[in-house]
Amino acid sequence: MTDDRRDELATNLEAVRRRIAAACDGAGRPDDVRLVVVTKFFPASDVRLLADLGVTDVGENRHQEAEAKAAECADLGLRWHFIGGLQSNKASAVASYADVVESVDRTKLVGGLSRGAQSRGHDVDVLLQVSLDPPGSDGRSGADPADLDALARAVGEAEMLRLRGLMAVAPLGEEPDEAFARLAAIHADLLSRHPGATVLSAGMSGDLEAAIRHGATHVRVGSAVLGPRPQVK
Numbered sequence: 001m002t003d004d005r006r007d008e009l010a011t012n013l014e015a016v017r018r019r020i021a022a023a024c025d026g027a028g029r030p031d032d033v034r035l036v037v038v039t040k041f042f043p044a045s046d047v048r049l050l051a052d053l054g055v056t057d058v059g060e061n062r063h064q065e066a067e068a069k070a071a072e073c074a075d076l077g078l079r080w081h082f083i084g085g086l087q088s089n090k091a092s093a094v095a096s097y098a099d100v101v102e103s104v105d106r107t108k109l110v111g112g113l114s115r116g117a118q119s120r121g122h123d124v125d126v127l128l129q130v131s132l133d134p135p136g137s138d139g140r141s142g143a144d145p146a147d148l149d150a151l152a153r154a155v156g157e158a159e160m161l162r163l164r165g166l167m168a169v170a171p172l173g174e175e176p177d178e179a180f181a182r183l184a185a186i187h188a189d190l191l192s193r194h195p196g197a198t199v200l201s202a203g204m205s206g207d208l209e210a211a212i213r214h215g216a217t218h219v220r221v222g223s224a225v226l227g228p229r230p231q232v233k
């Protein structure tokens with residue numbers, strides 16, 4: 001059973017790594033895109049198999065699940081990326097296990113994240129999540145591009161937080177290439193004022209090639225590695 005699952009994950013991982021390499025090649029870039037495997041909804045046993053298969057970075061989007069899995073897998077030396085919507089009363093707790101918080105979209109989160117990082121005695125890398133949706137659309141997650149500079153300054157001034165870059169999700173119903181082209185321009189603008197913000201986390205199972213064409217340095221891939229997610233109860 002575990003052997004079958006290991007084989008399945010190994011095959012999927014190899015296919016995703018080939019896609020990333022081909023996309024880098026097609027874009028005339030070195031093959032240096034970092035793969036974050038999104039393990040949300042899947043058990044810690046899968047995280048363990050992935051670590052054994054050479055995965056170094058995992059992503060989770062729900063605090064309770066992430067906290068439990070990070071504790072269960074503490075011996076594996078993985079980098080934990082928090083990629084989900086963040087409530088300000090949970091920010092400090094998330095910073096106590098996450099190595100990278102990718103979904104920082106408002107200044108209200110900064111104090112809690114900084115406190116969590118300080119109580120753990122460990123710097124936390126921060127990515128600002130920017131919205132690529134049209135202004136005013138429903139279920140928009142991520143900061144307005146116009147608010148990024150202020151948010152970047154707040155993170156930059158906070159103790160034990162390191163501003164590393166941007167994260168975004170391509171909106172449904174738009175060509176990912178168009179969305180990621182906008183993202184590349186937003187990233188260039190941020191970089192001109194915050195030269196350390198070099199990370200661009202963009203691209204998932206369905207659109208990682210487009211993201212890599214537009215400069216993604218990290219891709220966040222779930223279902224292409226782990227299979228379809230179980231239905232939410």
Ligand SMILES: *Cc1c(COP(=O)(O)O)cnc(C)c1O
Pocket residue numbers: 038040061083084169203204205206220221222223224
């Ligand atoms: C779930 C999730 C992913 C992975 O999505 P797949 O389509 O399964 O690859 C990437 N980014 C975020 C923010 C997610 O919530």
